[in-house]
Amino acid sequence: MSENYESTSMRDLLCGSVDASLIGRRLSVCGWVSKRREHGEHLAFLDLRDRSGVVQAVVEGSVDVRSEYVLRVTGTVSRRPEGTVNDRLATGEVELTDCEVEVLSAAEPPPFQIDERSDVDEQVRLKYRYIDVRREKMQRNLRLRAVVNATMRSAMMRQGFCEVETPLLWAPTPEGAREFVVPSRLHTGEFYVLPQSPQIAKQLLMVGGFDRYFQIARCLRDEDLRADRQFEFTQLDVEASFVGQEDVFAFVSEAVLDAAEAATGHRPEPIATMTWALALDLYGTDKPDLRFAMVMQDLSEAFARTEVKAFAAPTVKALRVPAGAEYTRSRLDALTEHAKSLGAKGLAWFRVTSEGLDSPLARFLNAAESAAIASVDGAQVGDLVLVVADEYEPACKVLGALRLVIGAPPVSQGPHRYIWITEFPLFEGVDDDGNLVSAHHPFTMPHLDDLDLIDTDPLKVRSQSYDLVLNGWELGSGSVRIHRADIQSRIFAALGITEEEAQNRFGFLLGAFRYGAPPHAGFAVGIDRLVAIFAGEDNIREVIAFPKTQSGTDLMTGAPKNITERQVRDLRLRFAPKG
RNA sequence: GGACCUGUGGUGCAGCUCGGAGUGCACGCCGCCCUGUCAAGGCGGAGGUCGCGGGUUCAAAUCCCGUCAGGUCCGCCA
Numbered sequence: 001m002s003e004n005y006e007s008t009s010m011r012d013l014l015c016g017s018v019d020a021s022l023i024g025r026r027l028s029v030c031g032w033v034s035k036r037r038e039h040g041e042h043l044a045f046l047d048l049r050d051r052s053g054v055v056q057a058v059v060e061g062s063v064d065v066r067s068e069y070v071l072r073v074t075g076t077v078s079r080r081p082e083g084t085v086n087d088r089l090a091t092g093e094v095e096l097t098d099c100e101v102e103v104l105s106a107a108e109p110p111p112f113q114i115d116e117r118s119d120v121d122e123q124v125r126l127k128y129r130y131i132d133v134r135r136e137k138m139q140r141n142l143r144l145r146a147v148v149n150a151t152m153r154s155a156m157m158r159q160g161f162c163e164v165e166t167p168l169l170w171a172p173t174p175e176g177a178r179e180f181v182v183p184s185r186l187h188t189g190e191f192y193v194l195p196q197s198p199q200i201a202k203q204l205l206m207v208g209g210f211d212r213y214f215q216i217a218r219c220l221r222d223e224d225l226r227a228d229r230q231f232e233f234t235q236l237d238v239e240a241s242f243v244g245q246e247d248v249f250a251f252v253s254e255a256v257l258d259a260a261e262a263a264t265g266h267r268p269e270p271i272a273t274m275t276w277a278l279a280l281d282l283y284g285t286d287k288p289d290l291r292f293a294m295v296m297q298d299l300s301e302a303f304a305r306t307e308v309k310a311f312a313a314p315t316v317k318a319l320r321v322p323a324g325a326e327y328t329r330s331r332l333d334a335l336t337e338h339a340k341s342l343g344a345k346g347l348a349w350f351r352v353t354s355e356g357l358d359s360p361l362a363r364f365l366n367a368a369e370s371a372a373i374a375s376v377d378g379a380q381v382g383d384l385v386l387v388v389a390d391e392y393e394p395a396c397k398v399l400g401a402l403r404l405v406i407g408a409p410p411v412s413q414g415p416h417r418y419i420w421i422t423e424f425p426l427f428e429g430v431d432d433d434g435n436l437v438s439a440h441h442p443f444t445m446p447h448l449d450d451l452d453l454i455d456t457d458p459l460k461v462r463s464q465s466y467d468l469v470l471n472g473w474e475l476g477s478g479s480v481r482i483h484r485a486d487i488q489s490r491i492f493a494a495l496g497i498t499e500e501e502a503q504n505r506f507g508f509l510l511g512a513f514r515y516g517a518p519p520h521a522g523f524a525v526g527i528d529r530l531v532a533i534f535a536g537e538d539n540i541r542e543v544i545a546f547p548k549t550q551s552g553t554d555l556m557t558g559a560p561k562n563i564t565e566r567q568v569r570d571l572r573l574r575f576a577p578k579g
Numbered sequence: 580g581g582a583c584c585u586g587u588g589g590u591g592c593a594g595c596u597c598g599g600a601g602u603g604c605a606c607g608c609c610g611c612c613c614u615g616u617c618a619a620g621g622c623g624g625a626g627g628u629c630g631c632g633g634g635u636u637c638a639a640a641u642c643c644c645g646u647c648a649g650g651u652c653c654g655c656c657a
Binding site: 047113 | 581582585586589590591592605606607608612613614615616617618619620648649650651652653654655656657
């Protein structure tokens with residue numbers, strides 16, 4: 001009606017909002033024919049659908065419309081006759097009568113049915129995405145996403161953050177993820193890149209005095225796709241000055257918990273923290289899934305002087321699988337294969353029985369070793385204990401991966417368990433040239449207690465970086481940044497980046513830092529993943545309007561495609577032969 | 580770059596082990612009937628390169644090899 005903000009020059013209200021309070025009113029609604037039920041020449045029912053739901057229009061006489069025709073129906077809101085009320089329909093108490101039906105657009109039968117009952121192959125859904133998003137689930141998911149965006153934006157505004165847009169055409173910074181490249185027409189032979197994230201731009205805004213910045217930012221990375229990774233994805237990007245890690249946790253928690261509350265109806269508990277080292281030790285990963293218990297136990301001490309060759313390694317890690325003694329030999333073989341595919345030398349398993357351990361390896365163990373295995377994590381008869389022996393980190397990671405294979409429900413199921421992971425290592429290893437590699441990015445502030453280790457034992461240096469993890473998915477990451485030139489120089493030196501290279505790659509940032517850089521820190525939350533979990537989806541494509549396939553194609557547009565001769569000429573491109 | 584799963588009328592699935600006529604189910608579509616349905620109902624009908632190519636065989640949706648597409652994962656994702 002006039003007071004309804006959904007009214008337009010063509011319609012008075014949405015289909016789903018026709019209710020008993022409007023009985024007697026003559027109204028127009030617009031939408032798609034969801035279903036028609038004809039009873040000869042005298043009577044037909046049309047279910048008219050728009051984004052809000054469905055309303056039934058009663059047509060006396062025949063009507064020449066088909067499924068998915070777009071109609072404007074003008075009718076009188078009437079109470080349904082005794083016995084014909086439909087409880088399963090929000091508008092089921094009423095219907096439109098004395099209808100005038102105007103066909104706004106005819107429609108061919110759609111390639112698949114719009115109703116929720118039928119599963120449709122994703123390949124077909126993606127080709128006809130514009131039809132797929134008519135379906136209730138996609139409507140719900142994309143609208144949930146809009147609510148999450150609006151909620152987080154408002155939480156940031158409330159906390160005094162200023163939304164600033166940063167360029168999509170940026171300069172190449174050959175570090176980290178592979179960048180999408182954009183050839184320049186005006187400067188042939190030179191290129192822009194699409195940003196992997198607004199990382200450097202937001203740090204420049206800190207120098208620029210925007211002490212609380214945020215942006216709902218598109219990020220682009222030319223890396224292989226996964227269920228939780230698309231080429232382009234969206235982050236709530238945050239940076240603030242004169243803050244430390246605790247401040248960042250507070251800002252980001254506010255936005256994420258607000259979003260959770262808006263999406264699920266209840267506000268989660270404040271998010272706890274866990275160090276990276278503890279997460280690796282207990283869960284074998286930097287993104288622990290806390291929805292199920294199963295923590296790993298270290299048996300290195302018990303096996304320090306073992307005679308068993310398979311266990312002669314710096315680290316022996318064990319995982320108790322409750323009721324796992326029932327696992328068949330083929331399941332255990334499959335787990336072993338999985339462990340090997342992850343780089344393990346092997347996987348040992350022990351069934352805990354009332355007569356002791358049952359395993360091909362059991363007879364090689366001495367009493368103390370058997371006892372250690374039999375008591376892992378309070379093991380009981382009927383359990384299974386898996387054991388991996390290797391260097392510390394590989395042992396943890398392999399067993400952590402098995403923990404997920406065995407115990408993890410789909411990411412969308414069960415409670416939402418958030419955790420901050422802190423104190424990541426500053427460096428994650430050494431490249432082919434023997435230079436250290438940044439775990440996060442080269443502007444990450446080391447833990448101040450570990451500064452002296454940079455030169456003596458760099459892989460032990462902890463950083464002031466952190467991740468937010470939800471149900472085993474990395475929701476985002478951030479760090480306290482380096483704002484001191486002396487520390488930055490030491491890091492560049494450790495990374496094998498010369499002064500000249502640093503100037504070449506990041507000169508504008510380093511230059512900016514000479515003019516008064518405030519201490520600053522930030523974070524970015526992956527919105528696609530967050531919304532997917534809120535929506536109960538295991539795949540972020542379900543919360544993206546027009547996603548790419550795993551091979552990076554768009555089945556609807558056909559992208560990527562050839563460009564015209566003219567475009568090639570303008571850009572003065574030439575293509576090398578394949579291979 | 581690698582591993583595994585999937586591909587059968589418009590849609591979803593069964594058929595594939597163990598080769599024997601494109602066989603079946605549900606939905607949709609088209610036509611006719613039907614004045615209170617709402618997953619409407621009844622009757623009838625159309626619709627197929629069994630992803631594609633090759634091989635084995637008297638005979639291939641079915642077995643073998645290759646390939647393409649989609650998916651899950653490893654590598655990759657500072």
